[in-house]
Amino acid sequence: MMTWLRQNARETIAALALVILFAGYIAIHPRGFSTYVVTIWSNQGTLLGLAAIAQFFVVLVKGIDLSVGSIIALTNVMGSFLLNGSPTSIALGMAVVLTVGVACGLVNGIAVVYGGVQPIVTTLATGGIFGGIALLLRPTPGGSIDETMSDALTYAVAGIPVSAVILVIVLVILLVLLRRTAVGLGLYAIGSSEQSAYMTGLRVNRLKLVAYGSSGFVAALAGTYVSMVTLTGDPNIAPSYTLNSIAAVVLGGVALSGGVGSPLGAVIGALILKTISSLMFFSGLPPLAQPFFEGLILATAIALGALGVFQVRSRLELYR
Amino acid sequence: MADRYVELKSVSKSYGGVPALTAVDFRCEPGRVHAILGENGAGKSTLMKLLAGVIQPDAGTISIGGQTVRFSSPREAAEQGTVCMFQELSLMPHLSVGDNIVLAAPRTRMGMIERSVYREAREALDLVGAKSIPLGARVSGLSLSERQLVEIAKAVFRKPKLLILDEATSALTSELVETVFGVLRMLKEQGVAILFISHRMHEVDAIADRISVFRNGRHIETFDVGARTTDEIVGLMIGRSLEELFPPRRAPVPDTAPVVLNVSNVSWASQLVDVSLAARAGEIVGLGGLDAQGQQQIMHAVFGVLRGVTGRITLNGKRLNGLKPPRVKQSDIGLALVPEDRKTEGLIPSMSVAQNMRLAVLGRAPFGLLDLDGSSEARLQELIERLALTYGSLDDPIATLSGGNQQKVVLAKWLVLSPKCLLLMDPTRGIDLPTKAQIYRLLTDLAAEGMAVILQSTDYEELIHLCDRVYVFYRGSVAKELTGDHLTADALIAASMNVHLHAGAQA
Numbered sequence: 001m002m003t004w005l006r007q008n009a010r011e012t013i014a015a016l017a018l019v020i021l022f023a024g025y026i027a028i029h030p031r032g033f034s035t036y037v038v039t040i041w042s043n044q045g046t047l048l049g050l051a052a053i054a055q056f057f058v059v060l061v062k063g064i065d066l067s068v069g070s071i072i073a074l075t076n077v078m079g080s081f082l083l084n085g086s087p088t089s090i091a092l093g094m095a096v097v098l099t100v101g102v103a104c105g106l107v108n109g110i111a112v113v114y115g116g117v118q119p120i121v122t123t124l125a126t127g128g129i130f131g132g133i134a135l136l137l138r139p140t141p142g143g144s145i146d147e148t149m150s151d152a153l154t155y156a157v158a159g160i161p162v163s164a165v166i167l168v169i170v171l172v173i174l175l176v177l178l179r180r181t182a183v184g185l186g187l188y189a190i191g192s193s194e195q196s197a198y199m200t201g202l203r204v205n206r207l208k209l210v211a212y213g214s215s216g217f218v219a220a221l222a223g224t225y226v227s228m229v230t231l232t233g234d235p236n237i238a239p240s241y242t243l244n245s246i247a248a249v250v251l252g253g254v255a256l257s258g259g260v261g262s263p264l265g266a267v268i269g270a271l272i273l274k275t276i277s278s279l280m281f282f283s284g285l286p287p288l289a290q291p292f293f294e295g296l297i298l299a300t301a302i303a304l305g306a307l308g309v310f311q312v313r314s315r316l317e318l319y320r
Numbered sequence: 321m322a323d324r325y326v327e328l329k330s331v332s333k334s335y336g337g338v339p340a341l342t343a344v345d346f347r348c349e350p351g352r353v354h355a356i357l358g359e360n361g362a363g364k365s366t367l368m369k370l371l372a373g374v375i376q377p378d379a380g381t382i383s384i385g386g387q388t389v390r391f392s393s394p395r396e397a398a399e400q401g402t403v404c405m406f407q408e409l410s411l412m413p414h415l416s417v418g419d420n421i422v423l424a425a426p427r428t429r430m431g432m433i434e435r436s437v438y439r440e441a442r443e444a445l446d447l448v449g450a451k452s453i454p455l456g457a458r459v460s461g462l463s464l465s466e467r468q469l470v471e472i473a474k475a476v477f478r479k480p481k482l483l484i485l486d487e488a489t490s491a492l493t494s495e496l497v498e499t500v501f502g503v504l505r506m507l508k509e510q511g512v513a514i515l516f517i518s519h520r521m522h523e524v525d526a527i528a529d530r531i532s533v534f535r536n537g538r539h540i541e542t543f544d545v546g547a548r549t550t551d552e553i554v555g556l557m558i559g560r561s562l563e564e565l566f567p568p569r570r571a572p573v574p575d576t577a578p579v580v581l582n583v584s585n586v587s588w589a590s591q592l593v594d595v596s597l598a599a600r601a602g603e604i605v606g607l608g609g610l611d612a613q614g615q616q617q618i619m620h621a622v623f624g625v626l627r628g629v630t631g632r633i634t635l636n637g638k639r640l641n642g643l644k645p646p647r648v649k650q651s652d653i654g655l656a657l658v659p660e661d662r663k664t665e666g667l668i669p670s671m672s673v674a675q676n677m678r679l680a681v682l683g684r685a686p687f688g689l690l691d692l693d694g695s696s697e698a699r700l701q702e703l704i705e706r707l708a709l710t711y712g713s714l715d716d717p718i719a720t721l722s723g724g725n726q727q728k729v730v731l732a733k734w735l736v737l738s739p740k741c742l743l744l745m746d747p748t749r750g751i752d753l754p755t756k757a758q759i760y761r762l763l764t765d766l767a768a769e770g771m772a773v774i775l776q777s778t779d780y781e782e783l784i785h786l787c788d789r790v791y792v793f794y795r796g797s798v799a800k801e802l803t804g805d806h807l808t809a810d811a812l813i814a815a816s817m818n819v820h821l822h823a824g825a826q827a
Contacts, residue, residue, distance in 0.1 A: 182426035182433055185419050192412035199374070199410035200424050200474075201395035259414040313589045314617075315625050315644070316665075 010253025011265040017301055018268055021275040028282050035156050041278060042161035043154055043229050045271045049167055050222035051241045052248035052266035053174065057215035059249050060191045061208050062258030063112060063119030067127030068219050069242030071104045073235050074134040075223025080143025080233025083224070090146055098220045104130055105216020109209040127242065134235035141234040150228045163225070167267065170221070174263045187211050192259030248273050251301055272301065325350040325513040326371065326482055331380030333366055338722060340366040343380070344539045346532060350481070353504060353514045355524040355545075358534035359557055359753070364517050367534070368484050371515070372404035373397030384482070398424075401481030405471050405488045411459045417445070418455035421474045444477040445470070449499030464612045465491040472500055476507070483507060484515045489523065490611045494817050501527050521550055522813065535559050536752070554781075558753065565757050566785035567764045572804070573602045573788055578636075580772035581741050583622065586631030591617050593797040595631070599741065599772040604763060606787035607776040609816045614796035615776045616660060619743050622774075623657040624648050635741055649680065654740035656680075658730050658747050666730040667718050673729060674714040680733045696736050703732040708758060724755030731762070741772040748782065760786055780812050794818040 025041070026033045051068055058065035075097050082093025104126070111122040153162050178184035186207045189197040198204050222241070227233065252269025254261025276297050280290040312318055327347040333340050341363045348354040358364050369375045370382065373391030381388050384400060391397040394404070411420050421441040426433050442455055450469040459467060468491050475483060485504075489497045504514055504527060518524055524531065525545060532542040533556040540556050548556075558565060577600040586595045592614050599605040607615040621629045624644040633640040635653055648655040659665035667676050681696045707728040711721060718726060727747060734742065744763075748756045763786065767773050777783050783790045784807055792800045792815035800815035802808075 180432050182423065182428055183431075185415070185423055185426075185433070188415055188419075189412045189423055192414040196410045196412050197423075199372075199394050199404075199406060200412075200420075201393075201398040202423065203395065259412070313627050314620060315627060316620065 008253075008262075008265075011262065011268065013304060014252050014265060014268045014272065014301075017304070018272050018275065021272060021279060021297075025275050025279045025282070028279070028284075030282070035159050035161075039154075039156045039161040039163070041274070042164045042167075044278070045267075045274045046163040046167045047222060047225055047229060048241070048244055048248060048270040048274050049267040050170070050218055050225060051245040052252065052270040053170070053263045054215045054219035054222060055245035055249050056254055056261065056263050056266040057187075057211045057218065058108075058119065058123075059254050059256060060187055060258060060261065061211040062191055062194070063123075063212075064246065064256065065108065065123045065215060066120060066242055067104070067108060067123040067130055068215070068245050069238035069240065070127040070129075070131035070134070071101055071216055071219035072223040072226060072241050073238040074104065074130045074137075075101050075220040076226040076230075076237065077134040077138045077143070077233035077235050079224050079227035080138065080145060083149070083227055084144050084146045090149065094224065097224055098217060101216040101218075101220020101223065102213050103216065105212045105214070105219070106209060108216070109212025112212065113205045113208050127238070131235065131238045134233075134238075138233050138235055141232045141236070143233040145227050145231050147231065150231055153225070153228045166225075170218075171263055171267060178262070183207065183210060188259055190259075244270070244273055247298065251298075273298075325385060327383045328367075328370075329381050329383075331370065331377045331382060333370060333375065333378050339537050341370070341377075342537045344537075346539050346542075348482075348513050348515060348530075350511045350513045351508055352529045353508055353516055353527050355516045355518065355528035355531045356534060357517075357524065357531055357553060357557055362534040362557070363537040364534055365486065366537070368404060368406070368486055368515070368517065371397070371402055371482070371484060372406075373402070374404075398478065401479075402484070403475045403478045403480035403482070404484040404486070405475045406486050409467055409471055411467055411471060411474075413458070413460040415459060416455065417453055417457050417459060417462070417470050418442075420459055420470060421445070421477050424474050425478050441473070441477055444473040448472045448476060448503050449496050465493070465496065468492055469496065469500075472503070476503060480507075480512060482513045482515070484517075486517045488516075489518065489520075497523065520813065521553070533557055565753065565760070566781075567761050569785075570764060570768065570788075573600050577601050577603070580636055581622065581774065582632075582634045583618065584632045586618065586621055586629060586633060588617060588621055588626050588629045591796050592621060592629075593795070595796075595798055597791050597798060597801075599774055601740075601770045601772055602767050603788045604767050604773040604775055604786055606783040606790035607774065607793060608780070608783045608790050608812055609793035609799070611778065613793040613816075615791075615793040616745060617796075618793075619657060619745055619774070619776055623655060623743060649737060649739075651737070654738070655743065656734035656737060656739035656741070657743040658727075658734060658745060660745040660749075662723070662726055662730060667726060669717070669719050671718060672715045673711055673718050673721065676718050676729055677714075677733045677736070681736050699736045699738075700732065703735055707732055707762065722752070722755075724751040727751055727759070728755070731759070735766075739771065741774070742766065743774045743776075745776045746778055747775070748777070748779065780809050783807070783812060784809060792816055 029037055031037050051072060054068050055065055078097050078100060082096055083090055108123055108126055111117050111126070112119050155162060178187065186202050187210065189200070189202055190204050190207050194204055226237065248269035249261065249266045250256065250269065251272050252261065252265030252267065254265055276294055280294050285293060325348060328344055330343045330345060332342055344367070356364050356367065370377055373394045373396050376390060376392065383389060389400065418438050418441050421444065422433060422437050427437050428434065438455060445453055448469055450466065450473060453462065453466055453470065459470065462470065468488065472488060489500055492500065508514060516528055528545050530542060530544055531553070533540045533553065535557060579598050580601050581599040583598065584596045587593055595614065595618055607618070609615050617626065620626050622633055622640065624640065624647065629641065635655060638653055640648060663669060668679070677700055709728050710725055718729060721729065748759055763773055763775065775787060788803070790802045790807055790812065791798045792802065792812060794816065799818050802811055802815065
């Protein structure tokens with residue numbers, strides 16, 4: 001147990017920070033610890049949590065994805081057209097939405113792997129394209145989404161938010177796939193050292209495509225869930241999801257240099273971010289001062305994670 | 321064709337017009353350990369990369385078990401049973417030891433990796449003498465020798481038909497080397513063909529059946545172990561006698577010469593333990609030992625790269641502790657360091673030859689202004705002639721120069737500062753012989769002009785023929801100081817392994 005904590009120190013620290021922030025949030029919330037409060041918090045957290053997992057897959061293989069928010073926006077908008085009507089048409093619509101997400105991820109992956117374009121540049125461009133399509137499809141927010149399905153997925157059952165159950169199921173599946181399959185370990189391997197992975201005989205290109213495709217898939221899940229929570233398709237949500245997903249993975253101990261971190265960490269990071277902004281909302285601070293304090297808390301959390309720099313004994317390491 | 325497992329026919333390979341292998345015919349048999357000897361840059365690693373599928377030949381054919389093959393990736397080579405253990409370790413640092421081994425050849429059921437594979441990984445580790453390394457340990461936390469053992473276990477785990485070991489045992493102690501050799505003999509019994517690259521003659525004598533010597537990208541000769549003496553083999557490797565390569569011995573530096581660099585009781589992290597050494601004006605002092613025994617770190621410590629160094633470091637009486645590289649290169653101190661890795665630490669590959677040469681002198685000018693009176697430009701021109709730098713235009717990218725000329729640029733960039741003490745980290749690694757000879761002559765001349773030269777090297781001949789004194793490092797401390805008649809290959813090897821001469825004198 002202790003060794004596990006030491007090996008996952010970043011996740012552990014992030015989890016502690018989350019517990020403290022959550023306790024603070026509950027303490028100042030006028031309605032306190034209630035199913036209603038926790039469900040709202042969980043729904044919001046799940047949205048960003050899924051976005052962070054999508055970002056995690058790309059960061060794991062040494063990339064960065066500036067199109068995550070756009071894929072979420074695009075799939076959310078598509079959902080607002082497709083996720084209604086008979087159960088069959090909803091299921092079909094769901095399949096289309098998820099396929100579009102995977103396709104978007106694969107476009108990124110192909111450009112990075114076979115085009116040799118840097119991930120940040122690739123996804124800046126494709127992010128514009130995906131977001132642009134969303135805008136063309138639905139210039140202003142709107143559309144209709146099956147309300148029965150929305151209710152079933154966004155309320156609580158026996159005091160437990162459905163969103164939390166969904167998030168936990170997604171996490172458990174991903175953790176098992178990442179840690180127990182050759183493909184999952186392979187993703188960590190190429191993020192850790194692409195050259196070593198190639199020398200070991202791993203299919204580096206194919207694995208990278210898997211990472212980008214998975215990212216697109218989870219982004220589509222996030223987009224679908226946005227549809228469920230908001231009941232509209234909104235093409236303008238992209239930038240906030242992109243930036244927050246990057247902040248979330250960093251907070252959750254996922255190394256931007258690749259090969260380190262877990263979807264669990266990414267989700268914890270997302271929940272921290274969400275909790276900080278909710279905390280601000282109920283803090284009684286003047287709204288104009290809130291971004292300042294939000295930034296201050298974020299900076300403190302990131303500084304805690306960066307303490308490792310002071311343990312570096314060879315200055316050469318700082319410049320690698 | 322069971323007696324010719326691997327066969328190369330007139331294989332050639334060149335990089336950007338520079339030939340690395342020229343018309344090589346070579347073969348090796350199953351159940352034999354075949355040693356490949358040659359200097360750095362002789363073409364050994366190119367040969368290994370060809371066999372392992374990392375690169376493809378420009379001309380000629382490679383056949384395995386009688387069938388012509390052309391591997392486009394290490395994966396394809398591995399599927400045919402060729403497993404290569406490279407000098408640059410092929411481990412994924414953030415993954416656990418078990419995952420690293422298992423990933424090389426995962427066996428899955430319903431997509432999941434079978435747990436029994438981890439048991440086999442454990443057995444492979446135990447076999448190579450790495451019983452104390454837990455499967456769950458992260459590779460990034462292991463020492464270099466532990467990593468080498470994991471690397472060997474990983475290779476054994478893949479059950480190769482052709483096993484290539486490139487300096488696979490360079491960081492291992494003699495006991496561990498013996499354990500690993502036991503494994504190699506076992507594999508040999510099972511009919512595995514083994515290619516063994518090592519610079520340690522006594523290891524080659526201990527394990528190899530046949531020896532092939534390479535020089536300048538050509539296969540010079542193949543013979544059975546014992547057919548030739550060590551001197552003959554060295555002669556084949558360098559293509560001339562040692563006397564031609566190295567400048568004549570200099571007269572010993574008198575004890576009255578002033579001490580320039582003085583390092584006393586220096587420790588750092590767990591990698592340097594109470595190191596003391598000194599260099600006088602006009603001396604070439606060697607730092608030897610196996611890979612990563614602290615000789616690199618002491619250079620970094622002196623140059624101000626490391627944090628938290630204890631002990632005392634002085635240069636001409638000035639205390640250096642706590643000073644960083646931008647400070648120690650100033651003319652009142654006068655320290656210069658030629659780093660180990662030319663490509664990443666010595667040069668900026670995207671910049672031109674001229675820009676690279678001016679980099680060090682830039683930081684010395686006030687406010688980073690360019691050299692106003694042109695004196696350093698004149699000195700650079702003088703150095704280009706002195707070093708006999710071969711180049712097209714000074715505005716060409718540095719990457720267009722050969723390795724030897726690149727290293728001359730690194731030397732020039734520091735020598736233009738007229739340092740009082742020059743630290744060199746393996747300056748002739750991967751450099752052709754004529755350039756080596758030029759660099760040796762340059763170092764000798766610099767010493768004669770009164771510079772204190774510290775030469776860290778992995779090449780024993782260099783240490784023996786060039787240095788006045790050699791400090792041999794072992795596990796972070798100076799195991800032995802060798803001078804004069806005591807400075808011999810046997811003594812160096814014995815001291816590197818921290819054994820007494822009578823025990824390690826097979827070489």
